[in-house]
Amino acid sequence: MEIFFGFLVSFCLLIFSVLKGIFIGYALIACWLLFALISIKKGYTIKEIGEMSYNGGRQSFAVVRILLLIGAVIGVWMASGTIAAIVYYCLKFITPSLFIFSSFIICCGVSFLLGTSLGSVSIVGIPLMIIARSGNINLNIVAGTIIAGVYFGDRCSPLSGSAALVASLTKTDIFTNIKNMIYSSIAPFSLSLVFYYILSISQLLKDMNNNLSYELLGTFKIQFIILLPAIIIFLLSLCKFKIYFSASISVFIASVIAVLFQNHQFKEVINSMIFGFQTSENSPLHNILRGGGIISMLKPSLVMLVSCSLSGIFKGIKVFDNFKNIVMSKQLTRHKLFSITSIVSIITAAFGCNQTISSVMTNEIMKDCYEDIDKYQFALDLENSGILIAALIPWNIAALVPTTTLNVSTIGYIPYAFYLYILPIVYFIHDISEHSTFFKVEMDSNKL
Numbered sequence: 001m002e003i004f005f006g007f008l009v010s011f012c013l014l015i016f017s018v019l020k021g022i023f024i025g026y027a028l029i030a031c032w033l034l035f036a037l038i039s040i041k042k043g044y045t046i047k048e049i050g051e052m053s054y055n056g057g058r059q060s061f062a063v064v065r066i067l068l069l070i071g072a073v074i075g076v077w078m079a080s081g082t083i084a085a086i087v088y089y090c091l092k093f094i095t096p097s098l099f100i101f102s103s104f105i106i107c108c109g110v111s112f113l114l115g116t117s118l119g120s121v122s123i124v125g126i127p128l129m130i131i132a133r134s135g136n137i138n139l140n141i142v143a144g145t146i147i148a149g150v151y152f153g154d155r156c157s158p159l160s161g162s163a164a165l166v167a168s169l170t171k172t173d174i175f176t177n178i179k180n181m182i183y184s185s186i187a188p189f190s191l192s193l194v195f196y197y198i199l200s201i202s203q204l205l206k207d208m209n210n211n212l213s214y215e216l217l218g219t220f221k222i223q224f225i226i227l228l229p230a231i232i233i234f235l236l237s238l239c240k241f242k243i244y245f246s247a248s249i250s251v252f253i254a255s256v257i258a259v260l261f262q263n264h265q266f267k268e269v270i271n272s273m274i275f276g277f278q279t280s281e282n283s284p285l286h287n288i289l290r291g292g293g294i295i296s297m298l299k300p301s302l303v304m305l306v307s308c309s310l311s312g313i314f315k316g317i318k319v320f321d322n323f324k325n326i327v328m329s330k331q332l333t334r335h336k337l338f339s340i341t342s343i344v345s346i347i348t349a350a351f352g353c354n355q356t357i358s359s360v361m362t363n364e365i366m367k368d369c370y371e372d373i374d375k376y377q378f379a380l381d382l383e384n385s386g387i388l389i390a391a392l393i394p395w396n397i398a399a400l401v402p403t404t405t406l407n408v409s410t411i412g413y414i415p416y417a418f419y420l421y422i423l424p425i426v427y428f429i430h431d432i433s434e435h436s437t438f439f440k441v442e443m444d445s446n447k448l
Contacts, residue, residue, distance in 0.1 A: 055312045063356070075275075076273050077230070078291070087131060113153070113157070133287070137203055169382075172379045229250045251273070
């Protein structure tokens with residue numbers, strides 16, 4: 001009963017924080033304190049609670065380093081003119097009447113090649129958002145389009161960390177999983193294209209600043225070499241180098257370019273790296289081209305650290321054991337099993353605040369339920385639920401970092417992230433239709 005009460009109060013706190021615009025980290029700290037008290041009531045000592053929290057929290061250290069590095073990358077890319085150059089060249093090719101449609105396609109393609117949602121948001125998401133701000137268009141629509149697009153590749157790219165994690169958890173072949181994911185995304189992706197095409201027609205780039213290209217050229221020296229920091233991180237990611245290495249190399253090259261080509265002082269580059277970049281107040285780009293910096297990622301990092309500590313307590317006091325036993329005792333049809341997996345994914349994503357934690361916890365709770373079905377079906381269910389749904393939860397890192405990076409509302413983008421919720425819906429409808437073969441799942445990796 002205490003655990004149910006704890007979840008209810010925690011959920012209310014999280015929702016209240018989002019609705020009132022209060023930093024979600026405060027609510028998570030309150031949730032941690034609440035479950036620490038519940039643990040004490042269950043007989044755990046303060047030392048044991050500390051150990052559980054630390055064991056969970058240390059899982060965040062690697063991700064926190066990446067978040068801080070991404071902040072540094074964005075700040076230095078702005079100082080070097082790399083972001084400005086991407087915007088400048090995009091303006092030459094993007095048709096205003098198809099801006100939203102093109103944005104979705106671009107984000108899908110880049111994220112599939114890179115296999116990372118956060119990296120794709122930095123490389124193409126920010127430039128697209130800058131164009132949107134200059135064109136007087138609904139920023140929530142553009143943000144939803146970008147976030148939906150970058151999670152297309154995060155879900156099914158051969159380079160995706162989440163795809164590799166699911167394959168590892170379910171002991172399946174990643175390429176068989178990718179084949180299954182592509183099959184199951186044909187209809188949702190097609191519907192998404194229609195959705196974003198309609199939005200493009202109804203949401204044109206209005207009153208677009210025709211002088212934006214001129215202002216970019218007046219503020220930055222734009223040459224092809226200015227794109228080198230983005231090209232380097234793109235190529236190194238394709239070659240499967242760790243993000244720490246590729247991002248560090250990109251920051252170094254961007255810093256050199258900022259000094260040699262944009263005539264910034266070294267201390268100005270460091271300032272952009274730490275506190276973020278901004279032009280002078282008199283610049284017409286002041287409200288369009290700014291952001292990044294390590295400081296901007298401190299709040300998402302705190303959310304990550306506290307949520308992992310909270311998940312450590314969950315694991316230590318076995319909060320999901322009773323639920324797992326109840327599910328195991330039921331005879332579930334395919335669509336009911338997927339429904340329960342989705343519900344568990346939503347709960348773990350909401351309280352774990354991270355795709356990785358959600359996948360690990362959902363796997364631990366649900367894996368025994370799939371023993372008589374198929375491990376490849378389980379892998380597909382995980383990919384089509386928690387991996388995408390996490391990006392629809394405003395306080396989850398999967399959503400919080402992109403909205404922080406794009407400097408947009410934490411909830412306004414949700415209705416327009418169409419691909420993220422239409423895929424689970426279509427997949428569920430398919431499961432209900434027992435005779436459908438449209439999304440046939442490859443059950444045997446030997447069939448490849």
